[in-house]
Amino acid sequence: MMLGYQTVLLAAGIAVLAGASWRLLDAPTFDRFAGRLLRAWWRRWAIYQRQWLRVVSACGLSTTDHHGEALVPKLVAVRSSWVWDSLHIRMAKGQTAEDYGQALDRLANSFKARAASIRVLKPGKIALDFQRREPFDEMPIPLPAMPESIAGVDLRKLEIGRDEFGRPFSLDLAKRDLHVLLAGESGAGKGSWLWSLLRALAPMIRAGHVRLWVIDPKGGMEFGSGREMFHDFADGDRDGLRLMRKYVATLDERKFELGRQGIRTATPSRETPLDVLICDELAAMTAYTDRDIRVEFHQLLSKALTQYRAVGGRIIGATQEPTKDVVPMRGLFPTKISLRVDAASYVDMCLGEGMRDLGAFADKIPAYLPGVAYAKTDGRKEPRRVRAAFTTDDDIAELVAFCTELGNVTPIRPEIELPDGTSSNPYEVDFEDFEDDGQNVDEVEEVEYFEGDDEEEDIA
Numbered sequence: 001m002m003l004g005y006q007t008v009l010l011a012a013g014i015a016v017l018a019g020a021s022w023r024l025l026d027a028p029t030f031d032r033f034a035g036r037l038l039r040a041w042w043r044r045w046a047i048y049q050r051q052w053l054r055v056v057s058a059c060g061l062s063t064t065d066h067h068g069e070a071l072v073p074k075l076v077a078v079r080s081s082w083v084w085d086s087l088h089i090r091m092a093k094g095q096t097a098e099d100y101g102q103a104l105d106r107l108a109n110s111f112k113a114r115a116a117s118i119r120v121l122k123p124g125k126i127a128l129d130f131q132r133r134e135p136f137d138e139m140p141i142p143l144p145a146m147p148e149s150i151a152g153v154d155l156r157k158l159e160i161g162r163d164e165f166g167r168p169f170s171l172d173l174a175k176r177d178l179h180v181l182l183a184g185e186s187g188a189g190k191g192s193w194l195w196s197l198l199r200a201l202a203p204m205i206r207a208g209h210v211r212l213w214v215i216d217p218k219g220g221m222e223f224g225s226g227r228e229m230f231h232d233f234a235d236g237d238r239d240g241l242r243l244m245r246k247y248v249a250t251l252d253e254r255k256f257e258l259g260r261q262g263i264r265t266a267t268p269s270r271e272t273p274l275d276v277l278i279c280d281e282l283a284a285m286t287a288y289t290d291r292d293i294r295v296e297f298h299q300l301l302s303k304a305l306t307q308y309r310a311v312g313g314r315i316i317g318a319t320q321e322p323t324k325d326v327v328p329m330r331g332l333f334p335t336k337i338s339l340r341v342d343a344a345s346y347v348d349m350c351l352g353e354g355m356r357d358l359g360a361f362a363d364k365i366p367a368y369l370p371g372v373a374y375a376k377t378d379g380r381k382e383p384r385r386v387r388a389a390f391t392t393d394d395d396i397a398e399l400v401a402f403c404t405e406l407g408n409v410t411p412i413r414p415e416i417e418l419p420d421g422t423s424s425n426p427y428e429v430d431f432e433d434f435e436d437d438g439q440n441v442d443e444v445e446e447v448e449y450f451e452g453d454d455e456e457e458d459i460a
């Protein structure tokens with residue numbers, strides 16, 4: 001049966017209307033499933049293919065063969081994400097990727113791109129990546145309000161910042177983001193990610209349901225101001241090893257204790273707190289230190305990453321160089337975050353093989369946008385571009401005051417050397433001496449954080 005042109009027009013109209021409403025209602029999922037295909041198709045024909053010949057000629061990328069015939073590189077495919085367009089190109093005979101590298105700025109200007117980069121896909125084939133927009137230029141990232149009580153903390157949704165569509169971005173320390181690796185060069189904004197996470201956990205820290213073990217081996221530069229709210233703190237490499245030993249011994253003990261009781265998973269509480277270990281510069285513990293520290297730390301860290309998930313062990317490791325020497329165990333971190341990194345090769349080292357090809361151009365994050373990162377979580381193929389909110393020194397002071405006001409955080413007390421050569425902790429208190437009058441504990445309903453409902457997270 002022949003369809004009348006009115007029917008075809010009507011069907012097309014309905015499809016356009018449905019697409020437009022979908023985009024309006026949920027731009028991110030529209031982009032993920034339909035937008036990027038439509039956009040790639042549209043941009044290929046409307047922009048790149050139309051201007052291709054002119055641009056490659058103007059940029060000196062077309063040549064001639066011995067008959068004087070033009071040899072022109074071929075545009076074979078266009079892929080498009082919200083921020084980047086990738087042009088797959090078969091180079092003309094006699095060309096190398098280097099030729100395109102030298103013409104990169106000219107190509108970017110010709111296509112009005114903000115930045116460009118080149119990748120070799122296979123012999124004879126390259127990808128040119130053009131950044132079209134910078135969503136974070138215009139987007140303020142509000143610091144999420146600090147939850148007031150532990151009832152307000154959902155371990156599955158610890159808000160850190162916003163993604164490139166302006167949606168809240170959260171980490172899930174209950175199930176998905178059990179250990180997190182953060183890579184970023186100096187000044188890339190690793191601190192903003194770490195402090196945002198602590199802020200989201202604040203009431204649980206205050207109640208003693210989350211304990212923080214912090215190794216800041218660069219002399220306490222990043223975390224020194226928070227030491228009062230940490231269960232344990234080390235500002236050097238040898239002390240970091242001491243802390244790590246203690247962490248592993250504590251969780252080992254808990255693992256065996258719960259095992260003896262037949263409990264397979266622990267619920268965060270004062271008895272079985274979520275023990276979050278943060279190491280601000282892994283390289284200082286795993287690479288640039290004495291061999292004895294390196295070897296033992298590496299062994300303990302690998303153990304901590306593999307054995308304590310169910311009993312409340314979480315590791316957040318940060319590094320400037322996500323190389324094999326520094327983080328040989330990076331495959332054990334289910335969630336990886338790459339802020340601005342020094343080298344293109346660091347992107348896949350941090351996020352995993354092939355992530356840069358999927359659009360995680362972390363080496364191209366502009367220096368004027370600290371806190372922007374690509375986040376790769378298990379179970380999701382593509383990385384997401386995200387910016388963490390910025391926690392100022394005043395916010396940190398407020399956080400520390402809040403977390404310590406009930407006195408549930410074990411204070412860091414230095415050991416002092418006694419005249420007889422032994423050492424003692426002058427502040428050590430035997431807690432058995434005190435009756436717990438229940439005043440210092442937040443009222444909470446018991447929530448099973450590690451097992452239980454499988455409610456879908458908001459962001460697929």
Ligand SMILES: Nc1ncnc2c1ncn2[C@@H]1O[C@H](COP(=O)(O)OP(=O)(O)OP(=O)(O)O)[C@@H](O)[C@H]1O
Nearest residue numbers: 184185186187188189190191192370371388389390
């Ligand atoms: N999310 C953010 N939003 C806005 N500005 C930020 C953000 N994160 C960091 N900054 C700015 O960038 C500066 C450097 O950030 P930060 O010290 O966190 O980097 P870093 O990666 O921890 O560096 P280093 O490894 O040298 O400690 C901060 O002082 C702040 O001014």
